[in-house]
Amino acid sequence: MSARPHIVLRDADREDAHALVTLWAECAGASKDEGSEAFTQQALWREPGVAEAAAALELNLGRHDRRIIVALVDGEIVGATVCTVGTLTPINLTRILIITEIQVSPRFRRKSVASTLLSAAASYGEEHNCEIVVASVPVHSREPHRYLTKIGFNQIAVLRAIQASKLRSRLTMKATNSRDTGKLIAVRRTLRRRTDARGHSRT
Structure with missing residues (x-):
């Protein structure tokens, strides 16, 4: 059994555009092996160019309620997730942390990358007094669903696109x-x- 790698976390920046496009493409390619139905989710995936990705990063990083966390092993970005602070409904102040785009390179799965990212996300939520954490993952991504269920997440909604x-x-x-x-x-x-x-x- 190989030793777990040393994982370093930091906030994403515009210069990570190329590395993040590579990560997303790698994860999208791997999910095609999860069954023919997974292609319905992949149909929404369009690989951007580096310039577009950099502009999108700048737009998202400019939001005060959003944080993009990346995980690195030996200087390579091998995982990422997006954290957004919101309210449970538009008419109350119960704060929630919405975690989306939990991406981990297939080469580094089962090496604590996801749990390290989620731990950082949970800390971010606590800093913003979030009472509930909501995670959004593609419906046909079996491995993330199993993992989130294992650590206590329950299904509360269905997203359609x-x-x-x-x-x-x-x-x-x-x-x-x-x-x-x-x-x-x-x-x-x-x-x-x-x-x-x-x-x-x-x-």
């Missing part, structure tokens, strides 16, 4: 069809009333 353009198209189609259906029913009712009126006039 759709491309914005497709959603708008579907809603427009539904609204149009509903209007057409309503018009058709109104026409039929009018014709029925006229037919009934003619029948009564003849009698």
Whole structure:
């Protein structure tokens, strides 16, 4: 059994763009082995260029309620996670810590990288008085689900996703069809009333 590597944690910065693109791509490629259904989640993954990744990092790191933590082994980024502080609902002040994008290189899984990242995330949540920790992972990522369940996370919600353009198209189609259906029913009712009126006039 190989010894666990020495893991160093720090906050991500713009200069990590290339390394993080590589990590995300490596994890996305590995998840294809988790079954054909996992491809539905991978369909949302589009590998960015380094310039785009750097701009996205700058945008996210500029948020006061968000922190991106990276894990390094021998100077290489082998894991990362994103922490966001929010409230349980928009109408109360119960603070929650939302952990997303728990990424660990397949080459360094089962070596305490995930637990080290989660420990740092929990400390960040405590610093911001978060009472609840919520972790979001892809539905078909079996290993992360097993791990989170093992350490006490329970399922409380289901996340669903759709491309914005497709959603708008579907809603427009539904609204149009509903209007057409309503018009058709109104026409039929009018014709029925006229037919009934003619029948009564003849009698």
